[in-house]
Amino acid sequence: MHPSLPATPDYDAWPVDHQLVDVSHDARVITLHWDDGRTSRYHSIWLRENAADDTTINPATRERILDLSSLVAWPEIASAYLDKAGALAVTMLPEGIELRFHPGWLRYHDYDNTEDDRQPLVPVTTWRGGSDQSPVTLDASGLLDSAADSIDEAAVLEPALQAILGRGLVRLRNLPTEPGTLARIAERIGPIRSTNFGTLFDVRAKPDPDSNAYTSIALPPHVDLPTREYHPGLQFLHCLENSVSGGQAVMMDGFAVAEALREEDPVAFATLTRVQWRFANTSRNSDYVWHSPMIVLDDRGQLDEVRIADFLRGPLMTHFNEVDEAYRALMALQERLRQPRFALRFSYAPGDLVIFDNRRLLHARDAFAGDTGHRWLQGCYLERDEIRSRFRILQRRQRERQVADSSTTTSQVTTAPAAP
Amino acid sequence: MHPSLPATPDYDAWPVDHQLVDVSHDARVITLHWDDGRTSRYHSIWLRENAADDTTINPATRERILDLSSLVAWPEIASAYLDKAGALAVTMLPEGIELRFHPGWLRYHDYDNTEDDRQPLVPVTTWRGGSDQSPVTLDASGLLDSAADSIDEAAVLEPALQAILGRGLVRLRNLPTEPGTLARIAERIGPIRSTNFGTLFDVRAKPDPDSNAYTSIALPPHVDLPTREYHPGLQFLHCLENSVSGGQAVMMDGFAVAEALREEDPVAFATLTRVQWRFANTSRNSDYVWHSPMIVLDDRGQLDEVRIADFLRGPLMTHFNEVDEAYRALMALQERLRQPRFALRFSYAPGDLVIFDNRRLLHARDAFAGDTGHRWLQGCYLERDEIRSRFRILQRRQRERQVADSSTTTSQVTTAPAAP
Numbered sequence: 018m019h020p021s022l023p024a025t026p027d028y029d030a031w032p033v034d035h036q037l038v039d040v041s042h043d044a045r046v047i048t049l050h051w052d053d054g055r056t057s058r059y060h061s062i063w064l065r066e067n068a069a070d071d072t073t074i075n076p077a078t079r080e081r082i083l084d085l086s087s088l089v090a091w092p093e094i095a096s097a098y099l100d101k102a103g104a105l106a107v108t109m110l111p112e113g114i115e116l117r118f119h120p121g122w123l124r125y126h127d128y129d130n131t132e133d134d135r136q137p138l139v140p141v142t143t144w145r146g147g148s149d150q151s152p153v154t155l156d157a158s159g160l161l162d163s164a165a166d167s168i169d170e171a172a173v174l175e176p177a178l179q180a181i182l183g184r185g186l187v188r189l190r191n192l193p194t195e196p197g198t199l200a201r202i203a204e205r206i207g208p209i210r211s212t213n214f215g216t217l218f219d220v221r222a223k224p225d226p227d228s229n230a231y232t233s234i235a236l237p238p239h240v241d242l243p244t245r246e247y248h249p250g251l252q253f254l255h256c257l258e259n260s261v262s263g264g265q266a267v268m269m270d271g272f273a274v275a276e277a278l279r280e281e282d283p284v285a286f287a288t289l290t291r292v293q294w295r296f297a298n299t300s301r302n303s304d305y306v307w308h309s310p311m312i313v314l315d316d317r318g319q320l321d322e323v324r325i326a327d328f329l330r331g332p333l334m335t336h337f338n339e340v341d342e343a344y345r346a347l348m349a350l351q352e353r354l355r356q357p358r359f360a361l362r363f364s365y366a367p368g369d370l371v372i373f374d375n376r377r378l379l380h381a382r383d384a385f386a387g388d389t390g391h392r393w394l395q396g397c398y399l400e401r402d403e404i405r406s407r408f409r410i411l412q413r414r415q416r417e418r419q420v421a422d423s424s425t426t427t428s429q430v431t432t433a434p435a436a437p
Numbered sequence: 438m439h440p441s442l443p444a445t446p447d448y449d450a451w452p453v454d455h456q457l458v459d460v461s462h463d464a465r466v467i468t469l470h471w472d473d474g475r476t477s478r479y480h481s482i483w484l485r486e487n488a489a490d491d492t493t494i495n496p497a498t499r500e501r502i503l504d505l506s507s508l509v510a511w512p513e514i515a516s517a518y519l520d521k522a523g524a525l526a527v528t529m530l531p532e533g534i535e536l537r538f539h540p541g542w543l544r545y546h547d548y549d550n551t552e553d554d555r556q557p558l559v560p561v562t563t564w565r566g567g568s569d570q571s572p573v574t575l576d577a578s579g580l581l582d583s584a585a586d587s588i589d590e591a592a593v594l595e596p597a598l599q600a601i602l603g604r605g606l607v608r609l610r611n612l613p614t615e616p617g618t619l620a621r622i623a624e625r626i627g628p629i630r631s632t633n634f635g636t637l638f639d640v641r642a643k644p645d646p647d648s649n650a651y652t653s654i655a656l657p658p659h660v661d662l663p664t665r666e667y668h669p670g671l672q673f674l675h676c677l678e679n680s681v682s683g684g685q686a687v688m689m690d691g692f693a694v695a696e697a698l699r700e701e702d703p704v705a706f707a708t709l710t711r712v713q714w715r716f717a718n719t720s721r722n723s724d725y726v727w728h729s730p731m732i733v734l735d736d737r738g739q740l741d742e743v744r745i746a747d748f749l750r751g752p753l754m755t756h757f758n759e760v761d762e763a764y765r766a767l768m769a770l771q772e773r774l775r776q777p778r779f780a781l782r783f784s785y786a787p788g789d790l791v792i793f794d795n796r797r798l799l800h801a802r803d804a805f806a807g808d809t810g811h812r813w814l815q816g817c818y819l820e821r822d823e824i825r826s827r828f829r830i831l832q833r834r835q836r837e838r839q840v841a842d843s844s845t846t847t848s849q850v851t852t853a854p855a856a857p
Binding site: 210351 | 477482498501503546548575586651652654665713720723726747761777821822839
């Protein structure tokens, strides 16, 4: 049999787009040279921890079992070479163990040439509204008839997830309108996050409402559940009926609003990234409170989330001298939330499903006349983790096909002929 | 009828422990004097936004409907006095509206004298282990027979939630051992967070496991699901059967470990609060990835969460020059995770339910011999929000009783006799 590439410490497929051509090392660092001229360095301890052999990874689960601190000495490289399959082979001390590494996996995990591992799966594109704009819209009529993990399913899911990851919003059309359909659609992506409003919640005017959402009044632009330590990453709203006058949906990109504020009123922007507002959602039987700035930046200064919902704010409890400026900044934001330049405005048709990033987008609705007809949306929440996992699996399936193709067509080119 | 106190903008009960004795103001600030000598200032705009009248709050939901930026001018105070019920009455411009404020509510929301509104509901007490230690343990035999929201339920829930909030851990004993009981118990607190492992998950050795948890091998101290943007705040583990040799539970306070590291190896501590580790949980059909430091501090420098799970880390992808120090710091942590000074060690008895803070505590287990008997735990996740909401409701019920008592016994003392 011809030499084969070693296992990787995961379930993924790693196409070999570049071959290793040379290796050198000292005790603590391996240096690899690739056929396109790239040079990549890897630390001995990094290689030791990321090996895929049975002393490092539980083969049944592909989860790590090695505890580095249980080694009697810091891992060092005794020797290294490229084997006949094109893999890196390393003999490592203190164990004297030979470990092999897959070149496609090594190339992908080339941290020596990676600027930032936290790049989003899809580049984030902020957007503004206006009357000529509409959300990315896809025909999803065949989605529920497609088999799970099929090419037909991917044909709808892949562009849908891409739009959500990049623009924070997608609209699927022509889905069934039976109540509960939403759970079947969500299952195509991941588990639903239940809340005190249920697993699926019904948005329509109700007697004895426990939220302004369940009335017919207008709702200002907001995120849902900012009263939680971590408000849901995704919201799904599925239209079952809509025959009322009014009640148009309004969506806006909270990141675009924040960027505009940063440019036009940088002091207000800074204030809203600093002041801890109290978000509160109290009802007769629940009492959720969380404190957060309205605009949250990550450690790189990038926009991470917005937390805006006037009707879910409790009393501001901050330093006395901060209060007037906090409210000035709040009003600078509120004014922008009313400006048409940010708003995407559309009507729900029965069978529409709008999916949006609830930690980035703001949604609103106009008042509607409850006596002119019926308006019934079913909603649910998921986490952004689910959509990223699903998107990575779609990408993995593509790589699996790529690896399968290349092993049938190019194995003679890149590996030596099988010895008898 | 005698003068009554005004409504508050929420569903809560506000005992009046102190009376207002004087009020003064300028256009932008009210100054209140209390019967215990305290002085509290409130801004006009703050009062305007937190009024409880129908122009500010939707009476059906008690959620805010006022948009401050829609006022034609900054709210200013035209006049203010204390009314016969002991409430603050303010006439406010530009609307010329008279608003009344409840003194108990004002006293509670005295931001002028509040150092930090983000005090935990229960003070956080870090703890270490040792063979003489055991978790706070409560007899919960009557819990499922108690009525929802009853005093009997509160008698178990209140100390249980207190222990979880303060120490991150509680053990309830003498619960039923029917599979699925856990969902009924969780419902007493709040909705379950479903994951790709299900709503309730079964922890026992399984064929074709998708996690090391589902084998009989030892698990090092870890949090669950660090591969999510926000790993679950609470984990529940309910023992249905346990007749194996080994498999002891080990719990440790990740905050105590982090504090020890901060004292004993401050460089390693700083490294672990800075380096973005890649956490990864890949299986055949899911692929969760998240980057985070292992120790996360909040904006005040306080411990916010730990994210430690060697078997759920993917390849570290950080700056080349940071790698050796990152691993040195990791091993400094790993060594401490093996030290008996942190570990609380106990065996599960059928009917035990252990609830712990999954973003603070680390749990582990010894290997067990799967052929000596059965070991079956059912688990689920909830968010910390749920436990805080539930605890606030228990506190609110106490205040409601306090207000009801005082209105029957002391109304003659604090208010004038009813006029005919």
